[in-house]
Amino acid sequence: MKVLILGAAGMIGRKLFESIAQSGMFGGKRVDEVLLSDVVLPLVPPGLPFTCSASQDDLPAPGTVERLIAARPDVIVHLAAIVSGEAEADFEKGYRINLEGTTRLFEAIRQAHGGSAPGEGYFPRVIFSSSIAVFGAPFPERIGDEFFNTPLTSYGTQKTIGELLLADYSRKGFFDGIGIRLPTIAVRPGKPNKAASGFFSGILREPLNGQEAILPVSDQVRHWFASPRSAVGFLHHAAAIDTAQLGWRRNLSMPGLSATVAEEIEALRRAAGDKAVALIKRQPDPVIEKIVAGWARDFDTARARSLGFVADKDMDAIIKVYIDDELGGKLPNY
Numbered sequence: 001m002k003v004l005i006l007g008a009a010g011m012i013g014r015k016l017f018e019s020i021a022q023s024g025m026f027g028g029k030r031v032d033e034v035l036l037s038d039v040v041l042p043l044v045p046p047g048l049p050f051t052c053s054a055s056q057d058d059l060p061a062p063g064t065v066e067r068l069i070a071a072r073p074d075v076i077v078h079l080a081a082i083v084s085g086e087a088e089a090d091f092e093k094g095y096r097i098n099l100e101g102t103t104r105l106f107e108a109i110r111q112a113h114g115g116s117a118p119g120e121g122y123f124p125r126v127i128f129s130s131s132i133a134v135f136g137a138p139f140p141e142r143i144g145d146e147f148f149n150t151p152l153t154s155y156g157t158q159k160t161i162g163e164l165l166l167a168d169y170s171r172k173g174f175f176d177g178i179g180i181r182l183p184t185i186a187v188r189p190g191k192p193n194k195a196a197s198g199f200f201s202g203i204l205r206e207p208l209n210g211q212e213a214i215l216p217v218s219d220q221v222r223h224w225f226a227s228p229r230s231a232v233g234f235l236h237h238a239a240a241i242d243t244a245q246l247g248w249r250r251n252l253s254m255p256g257l258s259a260t261v262a263e264e265i266e267a268l269r270r271a272a273g274d275k276a277v278a279l280i281k282r283q284p285d286p287v288i289e290k291i292v293a294g295w296a297r298d299f300d301t302a303r304a305r306s307l308g309f310v311a312d313k314d315m316d317a318i319i320k321v322y323i324d325d326e327l328g329g330k331l332p333n334y
Helices: 011-023 064-069 084-089 091-113 154-171 198-208 228-240 261-272 286-293 302-306 315-326
Strands: 002-006 033-038 051-056 075-078 125-131 176-182 213-215 222-226 251-253 257-260 280-282
Touching: 002 011, 011 033, 011 228, 064 091, 075 091, 075 228, 084 091, 084 154, 084 286, 091 125, 091 154, 125 154, 125 228, 154 176, 154 251, 176 228, 198 213, 198 261, 198 315, 222 228, 222 315, 228 315, 251 302, 257 261, 257 315, 261 315
Parallel strands: 002 033, 002 075, 033 051, 075 125, 125 176, 176 251, 213 280
Antiparallel strands: 222 257
16 A cells, blocks of 8 residues: 655654554555655655655645655545644635645546546545634534534634535545544644644643743633544544445544643643643733634534544543653653
């Protein structure tokens, strides 16, 4: 199997590639070749159990996706996007990367399709990373599978359009698509990014590294979370699933955990103590508060769970994933 990962230098892209490299498998199938693409050149480590190449690409630039698709990957994992805060701050850039890049990709696959009937010719599995930002307030107590998409950000709008295109191109038989709406991923390793949701990770990550963190919203803000390990698991399962089970409803909200900022902080206290919690500094930010107020807080993901998608059981488990995977199981000396 040949796999193309778009956005391979991002956090989820890197972790997905690491999991494929460790097992030599993706979605339960043996991998023969992996193609990595991102605006920053992805790293290719030595000693891989498969052929691997990487390219530094601007996805919406003319000719980019056509060149990548020419390799005829069997599975395409589309993680390439700019994050919510950046897409909201730079309207043109958000639409160029998040929408034009996706549109060009889907159209390149259609042009390469070459079959005269659905399922004939080049027919890859396309996994599209969507977002819970496709939903907008007012919300029910829990968002179910039938809730409509009314995004309140440009990022959410771009992801919503991508979902509709994915469903239509799949319906027409140009590719076999599945869209997975990712919860906010925490705890994200590395440095903070421009995502409006970045503080959800920051108030855990920085104290777990002995550093000060900024909290721009109220302790009572509730949100929807999954760990990076769960996100990688979603992608593996999306590659393996029989999409006939989806019908024409090709986009799924992934399982996760609904928790408040206060619950995050208490889980941090249980993991690392009061000294870690004391590193959180409250600095209200009206811009972030307004964006977060328009986000979903809790989901009924019965459909995704019935199809075999699973996530973390509680915030303690999410924090443990970070400590084990990023800190070698050890906390700093406060």
